[in-house]
Amino acid sequence: MIIILGAMLTLTLLGALTLDKKESKVPEEVIENDSQEENTVVPVTFKGQIEDEYGVAKEVMDVIVSYMDAYYTSIFTLEKRDMSDLFDNELMAAVSDKAVSLLIETRKDYDFDFTMKAAHYDLKVVAYEENGDEYRVDILEDDYMSFSFLPGIESKTYEVENYFRIKKSDGVYRINDLEKVQGYYMTFYDNAESVEDTDEIYVYYRKQLKDMHAYNDEVLKVKAQKTPYTASKSFVKAYDRDKAVAYADTYYHERNKDWYNFTDEGGNCQNYASQCLLQGGIEMDFYGEEQWKCYINDPDYDPYINEDETPEGRTRSWVNVGYFYNYAKYNEGKGLVAEANANLYYAQPSDIIMVGNGGLAHTVIVSKVVDGHILVDSNSIDMKDYPIEAYTYTDIMLIKILGNN
Numbered sequence: 001m002i003i004i005l006g007a008m009l010t011l012t013l014l015g016a017l018t019l020d021k022k023e024s025k026v027p028e029e030v031i032e033n034d035s036q037e038e039n040t041v042v043p044v045t046f047k048g049q050i051e052d053e054y055g056v057a058k059e060v061m062d063v064i065v066s067y068m069d070a071y072y073t074s075i076f077t078l079e080k081r082d083m084s085d086l087f088d089n090e091l092m093a094a095v096s097d098k099a100v101s102l103l104i105e106t107r108k109d110y111d112f113d114f115t116m117k118a119a120h121y122d123l124k125v126v127a128y129e130e131n132g133d134e135y136r137v138d139i140l141e142d143d144y145m146s147f148s149f150l151p152g153i154e155s156k157t158y159e160v161e162n163y164f165r166i167k168k169s170d171g172v173y174r175i176n177d178l179e180k181v182q183g184y185y186m187t188f189y190d191n192a193e194s195v196e197d198t199d200e201i202y203v204y205y206r207k208q209l210k211d212m213h214a215y216n217d218e219v220l221k222v223k224a225q226k227t228p229y230t231a232s233k234s235f236v237k238a239y240d241r242d243k244a245v246a247y248a249d250t251y252y253h254e255r256n257k258d259w260y261n262f263t264d265e266g267g268n269c270q271n272y273a274s275q276c277l278l279q280g281g282i283e284m285d286f287y288g289e290e291q292w293k294c295y296i297n298d299p300d301y302d303p304y305i306n307e308d309e310t311p312e313g314r315t316r317s318w319v320n321v322g323y324f325y326n327y328a329k330y331n332e333g334k335g336l337v338a339e340a341n342a343n344l345y346y347a348q349p350s351d352i353i354m355v356g357n358g359g360l361a362h363t364v365i366v367s368k369v370v371d372g373h374i375l376v377d378s379n380s381i382d383m384k385d386y387p388i389e390a391y392t393y394t395d396i397m398l399i400k401i402l403g404n405n
Contacts, residue, residue: 244280285335
């Protein structure tokens, strides 16, 4: 099989059923996990609030919650739970198993504790359909995770899309299909046509990620520790990192109504990052071959594309990951001064990071650097203080923002 590198999109949640209202969170029962330091207790369920205006059948929601709890227990403890009995489709069971295994084993590769101290998920039902013994449930999932290596910080992920298809057979409800729109899951979901394919994809990505982590540890980290960062380009106006991060922290899960929102048109990630840069003092650039601009007359209308040297319309670089990369790398003269392909471990708050598998497909902005751990904010998927090490992307690239001319 030729592995086709999978779809992504960032950066997640589910809960217990109530009709037409929210159910309050977390049960009191817990169990101990002796493998974690200080015997961190592992909740029996991680469900928080469930918002259900559709009246999903209890038996259907129960199997969804069972899946979510097994998934959460696995990533909380880094000990995978067997979820095969929740599926009636062998391929989908294998997709889920290998996706979660990849996530867990990749996190165990690090030399710090990637288990969690606390976590829960919420979910909102956004579509529901019954057709005989088959059920379609579309869910938006919010995650809240406190990783052991980041004391005092809660990493949040919002509105992860989950498309469950449940079938009832011989009185038992099981998952027939699950499309979980997160990069590590979609890699398997989009490309596996057989159980054997999931094995091949797993082996491929385990090697790619191991190689990347080894290079990061043995080359990039060592260089960053030995040699302080020195700007490779001159600039006239310094970048206001505090203002850029403050904007990122304000709009990671909101959308500034002064700007057109591209969330439903391929994603808002680069649009959001561009707004952060603008807030940090990087000026729109409508000069020369490489431009970066978005002049808005009506936030309800997508500004037309204009590559002419005029302060009108927008350029693709404002909203598109690849085009912005080219702008950051090749722009000279007026506008942004940046260093593309910089050492990841020179990252500072408000720098830009691009991620993907076999190419760059998603943009995030650095929110914090804590004891060498890089945390990011993003739109589409909406994330706050999410550790870059938690991704399973094989391509992670820093764009070092220097200033403005």
